[in-house]
Amino acid sequence: MAQLIRIGIAGLGTVGAAVLRILAEHSNQLELRAGQKLVVTGVSARNRTKDRGVDISALQWFDDPVALARSPDIDLFVELIGGENGPALAAVTAALQSGKSVVTANKALLAGHGMMLAALAEANNVCIGFEAAVAGGIPAIKVLREALAGNNITRVSGILNGTCNYILSRMENEGLSFADCLREAQKLGYAESDPTFDIGGFDTAHKLALLTTLAFGVGIDRDAIHIEGIESITLSDIRAAEELGFRIKLLGVAERTSRGIEQRVHPTMVAKSSTLAQVMGVLNAVSIDADNVGRITLSGPGAGGAATASSVVSDLTDLAAGTTQKPLGLPVASLATAVHMEMQRHEGGYYIRLNVQDRPGAVAAIATRMAERQISMESIVQRHSGPRLAASGPVPVVLITYATSENLVREALEQVERDGFLDEKPQIFRIERE
Amino acid sequence: MAQLIRIGIAGLGTVGAAVLRILAEHSNQLELRAGQKLVVTGVSARNRTKDRGVDISALQWFDDPVALARSPDIDLFVELIGGENGPALAAVTAALQSGKSVVTANKALLAGHGMMLAALAEANNVCIGFEAAVAGGIPAIKVLREALAGNNITRVSGILNGTCNYILSRMENEGLSFADCLREAQKLGYAESDPTFDIGGFDTAHKLALLTTLAFGVGIDRDAIHIEGIESITLSDIRAAEELGFRIKLLGVAERTSRGIEQRVHPTMVAKSSTLAQVMGVLNAVSIDADNVGRITLSGPGAGGAATASSVVSDLTDLAAGTTQKPLGLPVASLATAVHMEMQRHEGGYYIRLNVQDRPGAVAAIATRMAERQISMESIVQRHSGPRLAASGPVPVVLITYATSENLVREALEQVERDGFLDEKPQIFRIERE
16 A cells, blocks of 8 residues: 555646546545555646646646656656647657556547557557546446446447537527527537537547447547538427427447448437437437347536546546556457448438428429338428418428438439429438437 | 466356356457456356256356355356355355455345455455446446546435336336236236335345445445335326326435435435436436536446346456456445434425325315424325215325425324324325436
């Protein structure tokens, strides 16, 4: 019990400051759990004098995170700088090369360089903890990496981005437009001033890439992910979903199919009664389907300084206790190369909202185009939003299909567009039986 | 990688057979994860020749589980015999004494002897894995023991018994009586022929005792738990709950209050929109409130051979990989003695259903008895179930109170009983803001 683990932290934003606070407050408990004292001895950040609510004056200061990572005065390196490349990548690489385990919350870094970094960690007989990189305070990484060892996982799906879920929840609850909700989210600090990374689905995709690797034992392949964001979702979609018993969520889904591994991020219609549909606001959730255990769902705070720091501290404690986990569950050399399934081959039900020019035969023509491709319809709803004044305005038509394949739906809709009935691009959401 | 972990399994029911199957099917993956090959070499059960769907002819057979536990030919011992005392206790004790880590699904054993066994494990520098003992396939133990290291946990609550949840779900969904649902559950194998252990809340209490220890770092104290079962729940309660926006669940709740640690198992009114209310049928769920992470909820299959075996295999893999976890999270010597909060001091809202003799002044008298003890009512509903034919029949009156304390509610209702207005014992359920 006399031993000491010296920790260096690079990046002292809200998460970094919370890690410092938690390690100080829980010092005794963590020592009892880990069998060693966890002490932060060195830090690096952009601004040395900024008030972070924690006293760092007694800690060794490094202007350069790489120097901190290489320092012989630390045993474990925590990277909270962010960004796929630049100082984060340089510092993590340096730490691993000098034989130090790393804890990071950086999904972009791992989605981009995770294979190289995991191999480097294994070569140096150290580990990378990244619980904080996916779903904030929810222990999804630990559950996938450790708790389901005796399972073939068939599917992982989740609400992995709090910003998107917050926007969609508010649109539904308050009838606000996407633009208004985004502005609110920015005001409250839930969305960045450039929100593309979140609302475009890229953040979800980075997290999904890591979950996919842990779930299926395949290499990280961010580029194999089909990505759609939530920018095009309108209040009419939200309302139509509601009427049909669905809720719209931005899901990341990775699935093992007979045709390969499918990875996709897109707005999804989920039944209102499903577990994922209940996850509102900035919360996250991850559902895992596995052969022996069935379905397990984890939900909780997907972001926030303290929740994310809780995951960092959990990783630090495991490392101090001497975990022997491989960063990616299996040794990098044993990860399979995934057979990637193209989105065109996706099979499932579809929600299609068309703005149709209100002239005779339009709906019949659309139905015919679907039928030509053997696409069965569960429902077709054509509704005038107000009193019918003239025959000229466009009319929303909502189609729900039974299971069919993506390429057939795309083909049919291209044909409908060519037929000249549509007033704007079709809105297409996949339906997921969560 | 050349090393081998030799496993002995005592008890070859559905869980034991599933463990054998999973270890065989996942042999390569588990070896890659653990760094050692996990091989079952010895087994013990009551009947050697029974067909279990797995071939045990190549394994060393032991008539006596204690002999298996002591055998120098095994490195890890798996106890799936069941029962608080008898061979399970003897075998686990023998395994730990001979320096072997143990994996068990036996909550009764641990609720009764967990402190002694954990101390014995620590003294022999080995561990006890019991993921399978609580909530079947849900990794609640791992999450509490490892993933929330940097948190003060304030509350754990859960649906921990699939039999009870199945019965309550069917009562609600199909309008069946408790007795009918119990019979169905027995027919389907979800309930034992003597169902007391499940429906009386005792199984939930055993699991709660273990969760309490992991959550709060206090000794296991099964006797401190207030236990009520689901036997007295009627369809009128289910219907009244529904009308009031609630659902009735048998919850285990452990909470750190300013007056001590409260541990209780009882039918609970939870808001229909809450996460736990969505958990239907034989599923289980555990919610954890913690200072840094906020609330995390895990849900999934709480029983079944394969799901429970999945948890056993997860523990075996951790042990083979060389986990350094203490059985109860903290060293036994560091566990605090809990200040136990008496149920009489519980504070919260109450649902009270009274069968009141239909004579003038009855409701007024009841309301007065509540008011005398400063119990504020959120609602009082008196309803005749059919057309009023005579003044003589009893009438159900449902009261919902604002937060008050258990002893005041008990006192008030005792007084109402003494007043002579009641036709039968009052039905009292606590309301939980899940």
